[in-house]
Amino acid sequence: MHKKPEILQRHVVAQSRLFRVESFDLRFSNGVERTYERLVPGGSGAVMLVALLDDKTVALIREYGGGIEDYTLTLPKGAIDLGESLRDACNRELQEEIGYAGREFIWLKKLSLSPSYMKSGIDVVLVRDLYPSQLEGDEPEPLELVPWSLERLHELYAQEDCTEGRAIAALALTQEFLAGRFSGTPL
């Protein structure tokens, strides 16, 4: 493996309400220099939730995606509030987005969005032992809860409105976990 490149300088080149772009100059171990740009998130991170309604059923949501300007079928997710624990963030988002709280939380992995261009990561957490509990979120309209059989994930992947890479990855990790081939960390 290569030695990490040296960072020569960095500065913010664009900023909006939600996005900040950083430019930075790198010198690779072979002496080559390049200018990179990356998105740097504000905030305290984010969680993506694989909530099992029973042993064989996962809770999907159908929500409007402003990025793709269309409705999409994906997993519940949201930002971690300042000072909030990962477990509390998971349980709050679940109650806001699908009307359930959970009793068992298992951290599976932190996924990166685009390692080349974005610093963002999202913690994937499996939630089991759910019970109905609702919290008011900040959604512009109610999300549609779509229960989906874990045995029919291949049919989900074939749906045109299921496109989010991180959600498909989180479901693949869940399958490996449930098959005993991938370990998680209880929260």
Added chain:
Amino acid sequence: MHKKPEILQRHVVAQSRLFRVESFDLRFSNGVERTYERLVPGGSGAVMLVALLDDKTVALIREYGGGIEDYTLTLPKGAIDLGESLRDACNRELQEEIGYAGREFIWLKKLSLSPSYMKSGIDVVLVRDLYPSQLEGDEPEPLELVPWSLERLHELYAQEDCTEGRAIAALALTQEFLAGRFSGTPL
């Protein structure tokens, strides 16, 4: 399913060399209005390649990710050049990044990066029947080719340097395709 929100107005609020941020006001079908921001990519799209070195081995690369400021183990990928066909883009990126060309290309799915905040999508293409062929790319340093057994993907997912959600999703789609549970489209 809800009726899509009406877009009231949109404009660019931040721009850098690589990133453009668009702000837009939406009115949802229930009358709620919200201001969204999203990243809008330039260019002609991107491809992510699941290149099979043999029936049981996929070609991974280890490359420096400017976004996460670390080396990462992921799939070959890159931008489609203006006017380039999807198949040609795949074959060029393969030759630049792993030193192989391919004879069989099967489109699996277009994955979205973050449906809520980004318009970007990436086409996932399975490539088989490879032969050695090198093209000069624009990498600052040579990429490391890491052959990985498809039977040990769960071990890959457990690696700390394998984090990219889209790559894990592409590998999961490949497994479903190879198991005959998911169909692709020959290019």
